[in-house]
Structure formats: structure tokens, C-alpha cells
Amino acid sequence: MSGPASQSGVTWTPAPPAADTQPARRVSQHEFAEIRDLAHKTFGLDLKQGKEALVTARLSKRLAALGLGTIGEYLEVLRSDRTGGELTSLIDALATNYTSFQREPQHFELLRTKILPLIASSHGRTGVWSAGCSTGEEPYTILMHAADVMGEQNLGKLRLLATDISNKALAKARAGVYTLDKLADLPADWRRRFLQKGVGELSGSFRIRPDLASKVEFSRLNLMEPFENAGTFRVIFCRNVMIYFDKHTQERLVRKFAAQLEPGGWLLIGHSEGLMGVRNELEYVMPAVYRKPA
Ligand SMILES: C[S@@+](CC[C@H](N)C(=O)[O-])C[C@H]1O[C@@H](n2cnc3c(N)ncnc32)[C@H](O)[C@@H]1O
Structure with missing residues (x-):
């Protein structure tokens, strides 16, 4: 039937x-x-x-x-x-694109206290790289801390590279537009200083001030491919990216990062990641923080 x-x-x-x-x-x-x-x-x-x-x-x-x-x-x-x-x-x-402003704030504390003051007092331009930047919250957080600590007039001392493999994530990152709920972890006065509020149809949305956002160099980069031409960096943020890779791939990638770091430069990874069992030449400093010997 x-x-x-x-x-x-x-x-x-x-x-x-x-x-x-x-x-x-x-x-x-x-x-x-x-x-x-x-x-x-x-x-x-x-x-x-x-x-x-x-x-x-x-x-x-x-x-x-x-x-x-x-x-x-x-x-x-x-x-x-x-x-x-x-x-x-x-x-x-x-790919998982989850990210947020001020994610894993210990890294930004380190940036503010140990790294940005040195960049501010140096003569040349210093590289900071957000590798696996997703929709932009991580590089814009770095940028806002830099503007806060170094002063906007000194941002030229920073070369802020932000890369990802995902075109979709990069398009959002370049637009730099976020809804209010995404900004909850930013200090209230940063919203006023570093963001513009949408009006009319755009009310409820905020965008990173375009003159500030233009300081970030967004680019598509597959971390599996060679990147020795990317430049040298004082700090590489590669957080919550390697977690999806196997040990062998992690090892190759950490070696490539180490080659791009200045002596004494920092590699910051996600707190749920770790380089246990990943052979590398970097020194362990504290959880999720590694440093190239000076
Ligand atoms: C979970 S998000 C992490 C975003 C940010 N770093 C954070 O911690 O909030 C992981 C990002 O890594 C990117 N990704 C994954 N594999 C990649 C690869 N082979 N090369 C470059 N980016 C990759 C994804 O597109 C995604 O945007």
C-alpha cells in the first residue's frame, strides 16, 4: 500500500x-x-x-x-x-573563520607593554603580521592598540600585513564594517576614536575609520605556499589557524615563520594550540608565546 x-x-x-x-x-x-x-x-x-x-x-x-x-x-x-x-x-x-576583537587579550597586553613601545622608539619600519586574519578583527585590534600606544602620527613606523586564504573573509576584512555586538570587547572610547557609526540604513553598523583601515595591508596568502618574499617581522600572529593542520604541516609552517622573524621576534599562536611535539628553533616564553633567539 x-x-x-x-x-x-x-x-x-x-x-x-x-x-x-x-x-x-x-x-x-x-x-x-x-x-x-x-x-x-x-x-x-x-x-x-x-x-x-x-x-x-x-x-x-x-x-x-x-x-x-x-x-x-x-x-x-x-x-x-x-x-x-x-x-x-x-x-x-x-575553513572556520570564527574570530573576534581582542580575542585572547594576553597577547595584546604583551604587544602594548613589550613590543609597541620599542617599535615607537625605533627609527625604521617594523613588520607585524596577522597570518590567518579572517574577517579582520585581529589586525584591526593590533592597529587600534598601536594607535593607542604609539599615537596615530607614528603609525607609519608599523607595517601591518594581514593575510588569509579565504577571499570571502578578506572581502569582509577590507570593508571593515561590523555590527555593534561584535565591538563589545573594545573600550568604549575606542569606538568613538577609531570607528565611524553608520546612519540611516546603516544604523547599527560601524566601520573602522577608512584612513586608519588603510594602514593595514590585506592580501591573500596560502600559508602552505612559500612566503619568503613577505618581508621580516617583529611579531607574527598566527592564532587558531594551525589547530587545523597536522604536526608535520605545523612543523614546516613554524620553520617558515621563524625564517621571517627578526632575531628576538615573537610568534603568537592560539591558546588552545601548542607546539608540543613540533620541532622548532623558537624559545618557549609562556603559553601561546614563542620567541626567536636574539
Ligand atoms: C579560526 S580563524 C582565526 C582568525 C584569527 N587569527 C583569530 O585567532 O581570531 C582561521 C583562519 O585561518 C585561515 N586559514 C586556514 N587555512 C589557511 C591557509 N592554508 N593559509 C592561510 N589561511 C588559512 C582561514 O581562512 C580562517 O580565516
Whole structure:
């Protein structure tokens, strides 16, 4: 018997499958393996076994946008894409962009007390790099601390580079527009000094003052690729990025960072990360803080 069935006055009908468990869209083991290998090879992501549901959920929007019904069809699009454009969208879909202003504030305390005063009193230009800057909250936090400690007139002494692999995140970062709830961790007077309030249709939104935002050099950079031309840095923030990489990838990346650090320069990583078991030439200073020997 097909269709609704009536039993003692109650009508039963087959339950529709839940959106993320539609058989057509669920990732199979070999499809998962192909995506995992591609993500690992191209952007270092270590997708562990058991992340199939996450991959399915994250790709379902992309499939819908492309009008595709199955992950198999999506893989065909990926394989035949010669421009690399779909690979970029895959990264956007799989990467976690969560960030916030003043995230892990101990690092900004270190920046204010130990690093920025030295940059202010130095003659040349000093590099600070936010590697994996996501939607911009991290480099703009660095910038606001620098403006506060060094004075805006001295910001020319700072070269603030902010890079990410995600074009989508970078577009938001460059726009520098945030809703009020995102600014909760900034001192109240910083909002007045460093941000502009939207009016009319834009009320509820704030943007980083454009003359200030222009001091940040945003650029797309895949940390898996060589970056010896990026310059030298006093500080590299690479926080909550390496957590998604395997030990071998972390080791290679830390070595590359060390090569770009000035002697005595700092590498700051996320507090839930650690370089335990990652061979490197940096000195441990305190949790999530490493330093290149002077
Ligand atoms: C969770 S966010 C961290 C943002 C910020 N650093 C923080 O701690 O709040 C991780 C960022 O790393 C970026 N990312 C992941 N893999 C990358 C790679 N291979 N090269 C460059 N950026 C990458 C992601 O696009 C994402 O924006």
C-alpha cells in the first residue's frame, strides 16, 4: 500500500528525510577521502576520519548554489575546474573563520607593554603580521592598540600585513564594517576614536575609520605556499589557524615563520594550540608565546 495510511482515525505519511541526511547529498567514504586529500594537499587542513557529517553540512550550501544534487557531481566540478576558483570556494566552505576583537587579550597586553613601545622608539619600519586574519578583527585590534600606544602620527613606523586564504573573509576584512555586538570587547572610547557609526540604513553598523583601515595591508596568502618574499617581522600572529593542520604541516609552517622573524621576534599562536611535539628553533616564553633567539 502506498500513500497516507489511515488507522483508527490517525493518518500516517512517510516522514521526509532531514535536510542534511538526504541520501543524494551524503558524502561517501571514497568521496570524503578525495576531499580530505585535496584539502590537505592544497591548504593543509587535516580533516580527520569522523568529520564526514561536518563536510556534508558545509558543502550542502555550495551544492545548492551550484544547483548540484550530489557530492559526486560536485567532485566532478572540482576536478574539471582549471581556474582554481572552485577550490577557493571549497576552502571558504570548509575553513572556520570564527574570530573576534581582542580575542585572547594576553597577547595584546604583551604587544602594548613589550613590543609597541620599542617599535615607537625605533627609527625604521617594523613588520607585524596577522597570518590567518579572517574577517579582520585581529589586525584591526593590533592597529587600534598601536594607535593607542604609539599615537596615530607614528603609525607609519608599523607595517601591518594581514593575510588569509579565504577571499570571502578578506572581502569582509577590507570593508571593515561590523555590527555593534561584535565591538563589545573594545573600550568604549575606542569606538568613538577609531570607528565611524553608520546612519540611516546603516544604523547599527560601524566601520573602522577608512584612513586608519588603510594602514593595514590585506592580501591573500596560502600559508602552505612559500612566503619568503613577505618581508621580516617583529611579531607574527598566527592564532587558531594551525589547530587545523597536522604536526608535520605545523612543523614546516613554524620553520617558515621563524625564517621571517627578526632575531628576538615573537610568534603568537592560539591558546588552545601548542607546539608540543613540533620541532622548532623558537624559545618557549609562556603559553601561546614563542620567541626567536636574539
Ligand atoms: C579560526 S580563524 C582565526 C582568525 C584569527 N587569527 C583569530 O585567532 O581570531 C582561521 C583562519 O585561518 C585561515 N586559514 C586556514 N587555512 C589557511 C591557509 N592554508 N593559509 C592561510 N589561511 C588559512 C582561514 O581562512 C580562517 O580565516
